Amino acid sequence: MNMFCYQCQETGNGKGCTTQGICGKTDETANLQDLLIYLLQGMSFYALPLFHDKKTTDTEFLRKTGVFVAECLFTTITNTNFDAERIIALIEKALVQREMLRGLYLANAPAGTKLPDNASWMPADRDEIFRKSLKVGVLDEQDADIRSVKETITYGLKGLSAYAYHAATLGFYDDEIFHFTFGALNKVGLNTPMDELLELLVETGAFNVAAMAVLDQANSATYGNPEPTKVSTGIRNRPGILVSGHDLKDLELLLKQSEGKDIDIYTNGEMILAQSLPYFKKFAHFAGNYGNAWWQQPEEFTKFNGPVLLTSNCIVPVEKGYAERIFTTSVAGYPGVPHIEEDGGTKDFSALISLALRCLPPTPLNEPDFMSGFGHHFLHTAKDKVIDLIKKGKIKRFVAMGGCDGRDRARAYYTERALSLPEDT
Numbered sequence: 001m002n003m004f005c006y007q008c009q010e011t012g013n014g015k016g017c018t019t020q021g022i023c024g025k026t027d028e029t030a031n032l033q034d035l036l037i038y039l040l041q042g043m044s045f046y047a048l049p050l051f052h053d054k055k056t057t058d059t060e061f062l063r064k065t066g067v068f069v070a071e072c073l074f075t076t077i078t079n080t081n082f083d084a085e086r087i088i089a090l091i092e093k094a095l096v097q098r099e100m101l102r103g104l105y106l107a108n109a110p111a112g113t114k115l116p117d118n119a120s121w122m123p124a125d126r127d128e129i130f131r132k133s134l135k136v137g138v139l140d141e142q143d144a145d146i147r148s149v150k151e152t153i154t155y156g157l158k159g160l161s162a163y164a165y166h167a168a169t170l171g172f173y174d175d176e177i178f179h180f181t182f183g184a185l186n187k188v189g190l191n192t193p194m195d196e197l198l199e200l201l202v203e204t205g206a207f208n209v210a211a212m213a214v215l216d217q218a219n220s221a222t223y224g225n226p227e228p229t230k231v232s233t234g235i236r237n238r239p240g241i242l243v244s245g246h247d248l249k250d251l252e253l254l255l256k257q258s259e260g261k262d263i264d265i266y267t268n269g270e271m272i273l274a275q276s277l278p279y280f281k282k283f284a285h286f287a288g289n290y291g292n293a294w295w296q297q298p299e300e301f302t303k304f305n306g307p308v309l310l311t312s313n314c315i316v317p318v319e320k321g322y323a324e325r326i327f328t329t330s331v332a333g334y335p336g337v338p339h340i341e342e343d344g345g346t347k348d349f350s351a352l353i354s355l356a357l358r359c360l361p362p363t364p365l366n367e368p369d370f371m372s373g374f375g376h377h378f379l380h381t382a383k384d385k386v387i388d389l390i391k392k393g394k395i396k397r398f399v400a401m402g403g404c405d406g407r408d409r410a411r412a413y414y415t416e417r418a419l420s421l422p423e424d425t
C-alpha cells in the first residue's frame with residue numbers, strides 16, 4: 001500500500017484509494033497532504049492555548065494563523081490540489097509558523113513540558129519530508145471506530161475551512177471558528193476518547209453552519225443578495241474565459257481586468273452563484289454559464305475553446321484538448337498547469353486575457369436556460385405570498401435538496417429524486 005485516502009464517495013472499491021486516487025491524485029501528493037494535516041495538528045497544539053486562553057491577544061496574528069490553517073485544510077479537499085510541489089511549499093510554511101508558535105508557547109510553559117511529535121518533528125531537508133510523509137496518515141489510528149470519527153471531524157474541518165477561507169478573502173472573520181479549528185485539530189492529533197470525539201463531531205457540524213453564515217454575510221455585503229435570475233447557457237460570438245470553482249474575488253478581479261478587451265467571461269460549476277449576484281450582472285461582458293458537473297470537464301473544457309481558470313475544487317485530470325489553456329489560482333493546483341499567485345492583494349490575469357484573444361469562441365452545448373438565485377433573502381421577501389399560496393392549497397409541499405450527483409450512474413441520487421417528485425412540485 002502506497003497511500004490511504006477515503007475522504008470522498010469516489011474512493012477505491014468503496015473502501016479506500018491505496019495506490020493512486022480514483023480522482024487522479026498520486027500517492028506522493030496524498031501522502032504529503034497527510035503530512036501537512038499532521039503538522040497543522042502540531043501547530044494547533046500551540047495555537048489553542050496561545051489564542052484561546054488569551055496568552056496573546058494579537059487578533060491579526062490569530063487571523064493570519066487561522067487563515068493559513070484554513071487554506072491548508074481547504075487545499076487537501078478531494079480534487080482541489082494535485083500539485084506535490086505546492087503541498088511541499090505549504091509544509092515548509094507550516095513548519096515556520098509552527099516554530100514561531102512553539103517559541104511563544106514555551107516562553108510560558110513549565111520546564112520539561114512534553115511535546116508531541118507533530119509539534120516537534122523538524123526535517124533536515126526535502127528528502128526527510130518525503131520519508132516522513134510515508135510514516136504518517138489516516139491509518140496511524142489503529143482503532144477503526146475512533147479513526148472513522150476522527151476522519152469525519154477532519155473532513156468537517158476541511159469544509160468549514162473552505163467557507164472561512166473564502167470569507168477571509170473578502171475581509172470577513174469569525175475568530176471563534178479559528179479557535180474551534182485549533183481545538184479540534186489538536187484533539188484529533190491526540191489520544192482523545194470516543195465520547196469526547198463524538199461531542200466534537202456534533203460541534204464540527206454546528207461550526208460548519210456558523211462558517212457558512214459568515215461567508216453568506218461576506219458574499220451579500222460585497223456582491224449583493226442573490227436574486228431570481230434566468231441563467232443563459234448560450235454562447236456569444238467572441239472568445240471567452242471560463243471560470244470554475246468558488247472564489248468570487250477571483251471572478252471580480254478577472255472581470256475588471258478584462259473589461260473592454262473584446263472577450264466574455266463565463267461561469268462553470270459552483271461559480272454559477274455569481275449569475276444571480278447583482279454586482280456581477282453589471283459587467284456587460286459577463287456572459288452565461290457554460291457546462292455541467294465537474295466530471296464533464298474534459299469534454300466541456302475542450303469545447304469551450306478558450307482559457308479556463310480553476311479557483312478551487314474540483315479538478316479532474318487535465319486532458320490534451322485544453323492542457324495548453326488551463327490555469328489555476330487560489331487553493332487549486334495541478335502539476336504543470338500555470339498558477340496565478342496573489343501579489344500585493346491582487347492577481348494578474350493578463351496571461352489568460354491575451355490567450356483568450358487568440359482563441360475561437362466557445363462551441364455551443366445547446367443546453368436549456370434555467371432559473372437560479374432563490375436564496376434565503378429572496379424567500380424572506382416573498383414569505384407573505386408563499387404563505388398565501390400555502391393557505392390556498394397551491395403549494396402543497398417543500399422539498400429541500402443539497403448535494404450533487406456522483407459521476408457513477410448509480411450515484412445519480414439527486415437527479416433521480418428530482419425526477420421522481422410529483423408533476424405539480
Ligand code: SF4
Pocket residue numbers: 005006007008009010011012016017020021022023024025030077078079
Ligand atoms: S479524494 Fe481521491 S484519493 Fe481520496 S478517496 Fe477520493 S478519489 Fe480517492
